[in-house]
Ligand SMILES: Nc1ncnc2c1ncn2[C@@H]1O[C@H](COP(=O)(O)OP(=O)(O)OP(=O)(O)O)[C@@H](O)[C@H]1O
């Protein structure tokens with residue numbers, strides 16, 4: 001009599017307005033999910049300010065999330081900086097504007113490529129690990145066990161991770177930017193005799209705070225989105241091994257998508273405020 | 277013939293007020309009606325063993341008691357309060373008075389045994405100083421004879437060891453009500469008896485009430501003041517070990533046959 005116990009919670013028989021029952025099933029599921037996510041976010045903001053604060057766990061997660069991602073972020077950023085420079089050179093050379101290379105690459109990295117690439121790498125690495133870890137905690141009843149001991153698993157597990165990603169991604173982005181610029185310097189150095197001081201002078205002369213600040217601010221949102229999606233998917237994971245895989249997978253997909261959407265919105269906002 | 281080693285009933289002649297009152301409880305998953313008008317009362321200081329076939333809803337029952345699952349109909353009162361209508365904060369306060377031993381142990385894999393035991397202790401502010409906490413943890417591990425496992429990770433433990441750590445983790449808060457989900461399943465007879473004795477000791481020392489889910493008749497005989505047989509989602513029969521074992525009902529007898 002093994003009827004699959006896969007979350008067959010009774011269909012909620014609340015009286016729905018007519019117009020709701022007309023909507024297609026998929027769309028209603030989508031709206032339900034959005035509602036759940038909004039509730040999850042509201043719960044986060046309610047609990048983040050309420051004591052007790054799980055400071056130890058926040059530091060532990062920041063170490064796991066931030067420090068452990070550094071090698072991957074650095075490697076990716078270095079290669080991107082190098083390749084971007086190598087690829088841009090012929091085009092600039094055709095217009096005789098080779099001397100603009102540091103400035104152009106610097107602006108691209110600081111404004112756009114650095115934040116987005118680092119965020120995407122982190123969406124893959126951190127998003128999947130949070131999704132899988134929380135998913136397996138859910139499946140092995142560890143979250144239930146915290147709950148029945150009268151402690152608050154949401155605060156310990158979810159709030160600490162979201163805070164960590166929100167503050168670690170910006171730091172990783174700054175480090176990634178720096179490493180990408182070094183990669184870029186090496187690429188420039190390959191063909192022209194430029195000193196590192198001159199290179200960075202050229203980069204910083206052509207950029208100012210209005211390039212850096214909006215790009216930096218949006219990374220907090222990237223970090224928040226990555227932590228949120230991983231935690232939401234893991235915390236609401238379905239039972240079974242499949243559930244864990246699914247939450248890891250969908251965390252990565254949704255977090256990456258959100259990074260692009262946030263980026264798009266951020267660009268619109270910065271343009272609106274005249275930071276062009 | 278069997279000689280009942282201890283008639284636990286005599287040790288505690290009368291019990292206090294009722295701690296759990298379940299009446300007409302219904303819980304279903306889709307079309308699967310797991311609990312169907314289930315009734316049970318547990319009084320202070322009383323051990324009630326729930327017997328039932330695998331998959332009949334025993335785990336679901338105690339998950340409802342502790343508010344992990346919401347029931348649809350009927351009434352379930354713990355410490356005089358209706359579980360479904362409690363706010364999160366009230367529920368958390370109540371849960372601090374309840375110990376729950378999971379069938380799957382549910383140890384926190386990212387923490388050592390020590391941290392597993394400390395987790396709830398620290399968050400409920402029991403044990404003020406580090407020394408006090410350490411002492412409580414060591415004492416509890418001694419009780420389950422796993423004092424030397426204190427710094428191991430759950431992945432380094434055997435199934436039976438996990439089970440005992442899970443038990444220690446719930447008992448460390450000295451709860452007034454314990455819910456054991458198959459505490460002795462999968463243990464050798466010697467350890468199983470030790471665990472049964474420990475559950476009895478808790479009952480006598482702290483006047484704890486318990487619901488014990490078990491297939492282990494030896495454990496049931498040792499620990500139960502009263503047994504309830506769950507069949508098809510109802511409380512089919514209830515009574516002391518002797519009463520039930522002498523009952524003339526094939527469905528009930530099936531549980532006592534192997535003795
Ligand atoms: N989360 C859930 N979603 C759907 N169905 C569930 C869920 N949990 C339990 N069930 C169903 O409820 C029934 C009772 O399950 P339960 O775990 O209580 O059995 P049990 O009596 O504890 O069995 P065992 O002795 O094997 O542990 C089963 O048919 C199971 O399929």
Ligand SMILES: [Mg+2]
Nearest residue numbers: 334335379457
């Ligand atoms: Mg069970």
